[in-house]
Amino acid sequence: xxxxxQPKTDVLDRRDxxxxxxxxxxxxxxxxTDPSRLKPYETDGLSAYRQMPLAVVLPESTEQVAAVLRFxxxxxxxxxPRGAGTSLAGGALPLADAVVxxxxxxxxxxxVNYADRYAVVQAGVTNLGITKAVEADGxxxxxxxxxxxxxxxxxxxxxxxxxxxxxxxxxxxxNVLGIKLVTIEGEILELGGAHLDTAGYDWMGIVIxxxxxxxxxxxxxxxxxxxxxxxxAMLAAFKSNEIxxxxxxxxxxxxxxxVALEFMDRPAIHACEAFAKAxxxxxxxxxxxxxxxxxxxxxxxxxxxxxxxxGRFDPISLKVSQSAxxxxxxxxxxxxxxxxxxxxxxxxxxMDGTIPTSTLPEVLRRIGExxxxxxxxxxxxxxxxxxxxxxxxxxxxxxxxxxxKAEAFGAxxxxxxxxxxxxxxxxHGVGVEKRDLMSVxxxxxxxxxxxxxxxxxxxxxxxxxxKVFPLKPGTDTTPAPIPHAA
Amino acid sequence: MQTNFTPDxxxxxxxxxxxxxxxxxxxxxxxxxxCPTFVTxxxxxDSPRGRIYMIKDMLETGxxxxxxxxxxxxxxxxxxxxxTTCPSGVDYMxxxxxxxxxxEETYERPAHDRALRSLLAAxxxxxxxxxxxxxAASLGRLGRGLVRGEGMLMRxxxxxxxxxxxxxxxxxxxxxxxxxxxxxxxxxxxxLLAGCAQQxxxxxxHDATIRLLNRMGVEVVVAAGAGxxxxxxxxxxxxxxxxxxxRANVAAWTREIGAGGLDAVVTDTSGCGTVLKDYGFLLRDxxxxxxxxxxxxxxxxxxxxxxxxxxQPSRTPKTPLTVAYHAACSLQHGQRVTDAPKxxxxxxxxxxxxxxxxxxxxxxxxxxxxxxxxxxGQLRARKLGTLHALKxxxxxxxxxxxxxxxxxxxxxxxxxxxxxxxxxxxPRPARLPQGAGG
Numbered sequence: 001x002x003x004x005x006q007p008k009t010d011v012l013d014r015r016d017x018x019x020x021x022x023x024x025x026x027x028x029x030x031x032x033t034d035p036s037r038l039k040p041y042e043t044d045g046l047s048a049y050r051q052m053p054l055a056v057v058l059p060e061s062t063e064q065v066a067a068v069l070r071f072x073x074x075x076x077x078x079x080x081p082r083g084a085g086t087s088l089a090g091g092a093l094p095l096a097d098a099v100v101x102x103x104x105x106x107x108x109x110x111x112v113n114y115a116d117r118y119a120v121v122q123a124g125v126t127n128l129g130i131t132k133a134v135e136a137d138g139x140x141x142x143x144x145x146x147x148x149x150x151x152x153x154x155x156x157x158x159x160x161x162x163x164x165x166x167x168x169x170x171x172x173x174x175n176v177l178g179i180k181l182v183t184i185e186g187e188i189l190e191l192g193g194a195h196l197d198t199a200g201y202d203w204m205g206i207v208i209x210x211x212x213x214x215x216x217x218x219x220x221x222x223x224x225x226x227x228x229x230x231x232x233a234m235l236a237a238f239k240s241n242e243i244x245x246x247x248x249x250x251x252x253x254x255x256x257x258x259v260a261l262e263f264m265d266r267p268a269i270h271a272c273e274a275f276a277k278a279x280x281x282x283x284x285x286x287x288x289x290x291x292x293x294x295x296x297x298x299x300x301x302x303x304x305x306x307x308x309x310x311g312r313f314d315p316i317s318l319k320v321s322q323s324a325x326x327x328x329x330x331x332x333x334x335x336x337x338x339x340x341x342x343x344x345x346x347x348x349x350x351m352d353g354t355i356p357t358s359t360l361p362e363v364l365r366r367i368g369e370x371x372x373x374x375x376x377x378x379x380x381x382x383x384x385x386x387x388x389x390x391x392x393x394x395x396x397x398x399x400x401x402x403x404x405k406a407e408a409f410g411a412x413x414x415x416x417x418x419x420x421x422x423x424x425x426x427x428h429g430v431g432v433e434k435r436d437l438m439s440v441x442x443x444x445x446x447x448x449x450x451x452x453x454x455x456x457x458x459x460x461x462x463x464x465x466x467k468v469f470p471l472k473p474g475t476d477t478t479p480a481p482i483p484h485a486a
Numbered sequence: 487m488q489t490n491f492t493p494d495x496x497x498x499x500x501x502x503x504x505x506x507x508x509x510x511x512x513x514x515x516x517x518x519x520x521c522p523t524f525v526t527x528x529x530x531x532d533s534p535r536g537r538i539y540m541i542k543d544m545l546e547t548g549x550x551x552x553x554x555x556x557x558x559x560x561x562x563x564x565x566x567x568x569x570t571t572c573p574s575g576v577d578y579m580x581x582x583x584x585x586x587x588x589x590e591e592t593y594e595r596p597a598h599d600r601a602l603r604s605l606l607a608a609x610x611x612x613x614x615x616x617x618x619x620x621x622a623a624s625l626g627r628l629g630r631g632l633v634r635g636e637g638m639l640m641r642x643x644x645x646x647x648x649x650x651x652x653x654x655x656x657x658x659x660x661x662x663x664x665x666x667x668x669x670x671x672x673x674x675x676x677x678l679l680a681g682c683a684q685q686x687x688x689x690x691x692h693d694a695t696i697r698l699l700n701r702m703g704v705e706v707v708v709a710a711g712a713g714x715x716x717x718x719x720x721x722x723x724x725x726x727x728x729x730x731x732x733r734a735n736v737a738a739w740t741r742e743i744g745a746g747g748l749d750a751v752v753t754d755t756s757g758c759g760t761v762l763k764d765y766g767f768l769l770r771d772x773x774x775x776x777x778x779x780x781x782x783x784x785x786x787x788x789x790x791x792x793x794x795x796x797x798q799p800s801r802t803p804k805t806p807l808t809v810a811y812h813a814a815c816s817l818q819h820g821q822r823v824t825d826a827p828k829x830x831x832x833x834x835x836x837x838x839x840x841x842x843x844x845x846x847x848x849x850x851x852x853x854x855x856x857x858x859x860x861x862x863g864q865l866r867a868r869k870l871g872t873l874h875a876l877k878x879x880x881x882x883x884x885x886x887x888x889x890x891x892x893x894x895x896x897x898x899x900x901x902x903x904x905x906x907x908x909x910x911x912x913p914r915p916a917r918l919p920q921g922a923g924g
Contacts (some may be wrong), residue, residue, distance in 0.1 A: 032531070036554045038538035039543050047487050047513035060531060085530060086515040104528035124528065149571070150519040275573050342512040342574025347488065397488035398509075484721055 001405070002432055003081045004051055007097035011077055015054060015190055018077055022099065025067045030105070030242070032056040041100055044092040045431060048347070048397055053094035058102045062180060062188060062218040065101065069216065070186025072099055079184070081212035083124065083155030086147040087436060088338070088350045089431025091159060095427055101216060103154045109133050110219065117196045117224045118177055123154025127161070130452035131223060137309075139224040142169035145427065148333045157217045158221050160209030164260040164291075164334065167385035168226065171427060173208040181207060184458045194221050206453065207349050212430050216459040221345040228293035231259065233327045234303060237284030237316040241265055241380065242369065244286035245360035247313040248384040250291070251306060252357050258306065261385030262289040262334055262375055267344065268379040268392070275340040276333030279326070284316050284435065288384065289334055291327075310347030316423040337381045338392065345377065345394035347403075349410050352428035353417030357387045365417055367391055374409040376402070388426030389417065430468045438470055487511045490546050499771065501545060504584055508542050511535075517568035521560050522847045531558045534578055535566035541585040548599030550592035558612035559585055562859060563854055564721055580767065580818070581722065590723030598639045603722055606853050611682045611731065613661065621649035649890060651687065658689030663836065664734055664886035666696045673703035673795070674749040676895060677739050679762065682714040684755050684792075684886040686736045690916055691886065692905040693753045697789055701911060702795050707746070711738035714921035715758035719853045719908035732765050733774055739784075740777045751781055754788040754903050756885040757852060760820030784821045789826040789884060790902050798832045799909040809836045809905065810878035812869070812892065814885035814910035815847045827884055834848075834909040841872035862891070870895050880918060
């Protein structure tokens with residue numbers, strides 16, 4: 001198990017005073033302190049890790065968020081920001097001495113501007129909620145993590161979330177223009193704005209992906225894109241993971257960038273088909289979902305070339321979706337994939353690493369070997385086009401040995417990603433899950449440089465500590481704030 | 487998700503079922519997004535995932551339900567939208583049902599809450615008592631101004647008075663047990679669940695079902711000894727009372743199967759249909775298990791049956807009416823009957839429109855609109871807003887609860903089967919204003 005830091009005893013001793021202080025700042029309905037009400041907040045999408053927080057607050061405005069952070073700063077209380085609590089890396093895992101700031105009540109869309117193609121939304125608006133609000137007018141918000149139905153844009157900022165369609169449109173960092181950020185001191189900053197570039201430092205680049213460690217985003221200005229004329233998905237089924245991997249390599253290598261290129265192996269195909277009834281090929285060892293978009297002529301031309309390439313890899317079947325309903329079912333299966341694994345295994349660890357696409361066949365082969373070595377099943381589901389892997393390691397959390405093995409298996413997969421020239425995370429963030437692997441990816445000097453950025457925003461290391469950076473070696477305390485380089 | 491039950495706890499078959507359900511949940515959180523209460527209040531504790539977590543804790547510790555746990559479980563509508571959304575196939579319905587029973591057994595409710603729940607359980611499932619109570623309530627409406635105050639009891643009393651219709655229709659002959667023969671050659675024989683509240687509030691619905699089925703060559707039996715389906719008491723956590731109703735119905739229809747045979751048990755109240763289809767599970771550990779499973783297998787919603795029998799209209803409306811179709815949760819989530827009602831309405835010549843967020847509950851949910859007037863009111867306003875936006879001539883739904891909840895806001899609320907009967911030779915639905923289409 002990954003160690004959680006020792007709570008600050010002086011804060012635990014002041015529990016009642018902290019509760020009182022929060023109640024003085026917010027309406028009664030916005031402060032949760034009762035243990036049975038706190039219980040559901042003790043974990044997020046990575047439910048193997050749990051810790052009861054000191055309190056949960058549910059602010060309804062930027063000013064309330066600022067008041068809470070100012071209070072926590074003055075009283076040396078740690079803060080854990082939370083959106084929908086769908087993080088698969090434990091990004092919203094509470095700490096025993098921390099106040100969880102839940103952003104779910106800030107769920108309004110404040111402004112939509114089609115002429116300048118942006119929308120301003122509160123942090124608790126769901127990712128899909130943005131697209132739903134503008135799709136009737138022919139627009140959409142591009143990043144689309146699988147949890148887009150539930151996950152919130154504030155959390156997407158924290159983790160620089162991606163999704164199937166990021167192959168063409170980029171990740172959150174490429175689609176957010178401005179952020180209203182509340183610092184731990186309770187200052188409200190307007191970073192960026194409704195334009196593509198800003199004077200001075202690239203604040204978006206610093207804040208997006210900072211995992212709630214630099215401040216809490218309350219309002220976000222997102223880019224809206226014009227929806228394509230049409231899209232069409234196709235399913236290509238293959239006889240082995242490696243063959244499918246080579247096919248991905250060939251498609252991308254030929255210069256075609258489909259709007260999405262997704263990979264699922266046999267266990268994933270079966271679990272998802274049971275949920276979505278999308279007509280997935282149950283006889284295949286691996287399947288690709290390939291989506292193209294544009295005018296009908298463009299779609300036909302691209303699909304023709306893709307089919308020709310797939311044909312070189314001895315496919316079991318190639319099937320182009322014939323209707324919007326069929327495409328929707330194909331995507332329903334893919335988007336529900338993680339949950340659907342719940343049908344074949346009581347628990348899973350969803351890994352998230354990125355590799356150069358050309359190494360896909362080798363990496364898949366080695367994951368298969370590890371699966372045998374650890375004696376744990378693995379379902380492979382991932383954004384193959386951009387090399388973002390999501391192997392799902394199936395285990396039984398009620399069996400401590402199985403859980404321990406799953407964690408070791410996961411760590412080995414991520415080390416493999418780094419070894420072949422990739423990185424530890426694609427879109428889920430580091431959170432608590434990959435914290436201790438950061439030193440596989442970075443040297444201490446590189447990590448210190450990142451820690452200094454954190455210190456610049458949050459000198460007391462109160463915001464979402466115990467995530468992202470390894471704890472001080474040999475201890476269960478968070479590292480002392482790194483002083484600025486002399 | 488990890489669970490922590492001892493082998494002793496797991497020896498309890500109900501806990502074993504709960505454990506299996508909890509283990510299938512992977513805590514992904516998709517369900518939060520489509521839960522009416524989470525969308526309304528933005529609190530994990532009022533989401534399906536939060537409730538599952540509270541239930542897990544309550545069952546694992548074996549402790550009595552605390553006030554907050556009872557509060558948040560009570561706030562669940564049992565609309566089952568979460569089950570439609572869940573990629574892992576978590577059986578939330580049976581988990582929350584079990585938890586409600588547990589709350590009733592272990593949580594000491596305030597006296598007024600206890601009294602009201604007992605009153606609802608003693609009146610609602612019995613047509614004669616309900617009719618009497620509603621008459622009293624319509625008198626009580628005159629005194630609504632006297633029911634002041636913002637306490638829970640006062641708000642609930644006002645909610646009850648507001649839901650009671652100003653005038654009650656006279657009882658219909660379909661309320662009494664009997665056989666309604668097919669017109670012409672008999673194609674099928676079905677039992678109709680006469681139920682409880684619907685026949686008092688709107689007997690025209692059963693009348694339309696029977697007329698339409700008879701014309702289509704179906705003999706309809708209202709079986710002696712069958713009554714309330716048990717849903718109302720079941721959702722109040724009164725497990726044993728609910729099983730009593732279920733047993734009586736299973737016995738009545740099983741007798742009917744022996745007497746004249748049954749091709750189906752049909753319901754035109756989708757809230758009841760969901761429970762009928764669950765009798766096999768509810769009575770799984772009883773001597774009636776096999777019969778109950780057979781009844782569940784035979785149960786169909788009226789729209790499923792009409793589609794199976796290839797319903798065809800006999801006339802076309804002079805001016806096509808726009809019907810805003812409200813999908814009752816029990817139909818769309820509980821029974822997963824989504825297309826049949828819309829297909830039939832279109833076939834009958836209506837223009838069918840669907841509101842935004844059709845998956846969200848209208849707040850009716852059995853006795854929920856009485857026990858949780860505030861949340862029910864917010865959901866009603868939201869639903870009516872999306873329905874009015876369609877600029878329809880009327881609202882159609884397949885459940886009396888929804889029809890009552892959505893009534894009184896300027897749009898007629900009419901059961902799907904009344905519209906289908908009308909276009910197949912039946913009378914114009916009583917609630918449809920003269921001059922509107924047709």
